[in-house]
Amino acid sequence: MYSETFQRSLKRQFAITFALIIREMTTRYGNKIGGYMWAVLDPVLTIAILTTVFSAIAQSPPLGRSFTLFFATGYATFYMYRSMSEQISPSVEANRALLNYPVLSPYDTVISRVILQVFTLFVVNLLLFGGLYLMVPFEQINLKPIFFGSLIAIVLGAGVGMANIVWFHFSSTYQQIWGIINRPAFIVSGIFFLPETLPHPFREIVMWNPLIHIIGLVRTGFYPTYRAPYINLPFAVGLAVFSLVLGFFLVWLFDARLREQK
Numbered sequence: 001m002y003s004e005t006f007q008r009s010l011k012r013q014f015a016i017t018f019a020l021i022i023r024e025m026t027t028r029y030g031n032k033i034g035g036y037m038w039a040v041l042d043p044v045l046t047i048a049i050l051t052t053v054f055s056a057i058a059q060s061p062p063l064g065r066s067f068t069l070f071f072a073t074g075y076a077t078f079y080m081y082r083s084m085s086e087q088i089s090p091s092v093e094a095n096r097a098l099l100n101y102p103v104l105s106p107y108d109t110v111i112s113r114v115i116l117q118v119f120t121l122f123v124v125n126l127l128l129f130g131g132l133y134l135m136v137p138f139e140q141i142n143l144k145p146i147f148f149g150s151l152i153a154i155v156l157g158a159g160v161g162m163a164n165i166v167w168f169h170f171s172s173t174y175q176q177i178w179g180i181i182n183r184p185a186f187i188v189s190g191i192f193f194l195p196e197t198l199p200h201p202f203r204e205i206v207m208w209n210p211l212i213h214i215i216g217l218v219r220t221g222f223y224p225t226y227r228a229p230y231i232n233l234p235f236a237v238g239l240a241v242f243s244l245v246l247g248f249f250l251v252w253l254f255d256a257r258l259r260e261q262k
Contacts, residue, residue: 020112062194066136074191077218081157088161099259146221156240162247190215210236
């Protein structure tokens, strides 16, 4: 009896999640291929601009011989965190009308967006680095730190996005402040510099940014001789897990309030 009930609940959850994913795909990308292409063009254009600018003012990148590969390993990792956070934080607000149905919960909207974004990021990175490999053959790739770093970035983004679901709902002022504070993250996350080259005390300050450690970890997978001694995995993993647990708790705690209009 219990097994049958569990199976029915699982099938219903799968059907709800699948329907929400289809709805999110239609809403976000539309029915035209241009909508899907933009998900790939965003990181590609950013990396191309960084490569063009820095190759014009410097003879060689901070690491390796390819500006494109150096910026790709940094921005692609940052993009995983940022895009996940930005897609999760408005998930409840965008599906508020559907939450009038008791069968749906805020968690359903979050889960559907997480699944869709993970799939999107996988395709984007596959196309990005697959294309880069044809232009700039990699010396050697260690997939373990690449996948592990990507997982940490995704978990951190999902946790921050879930927490912001609640904070944004209660305070539009906080939402504006968060947008202002979060803008410099692109600059201080180690996308176009190596943290160990910074002078004191700036080096110690940027180490509080978990993205510094995550990007450094991913780069060790593309550069076999790069050791990145500054990486603090317990700090990055601990903060990512904490943000995810906090996000789940906040959404659970304020479930009823999130269903209400602001």
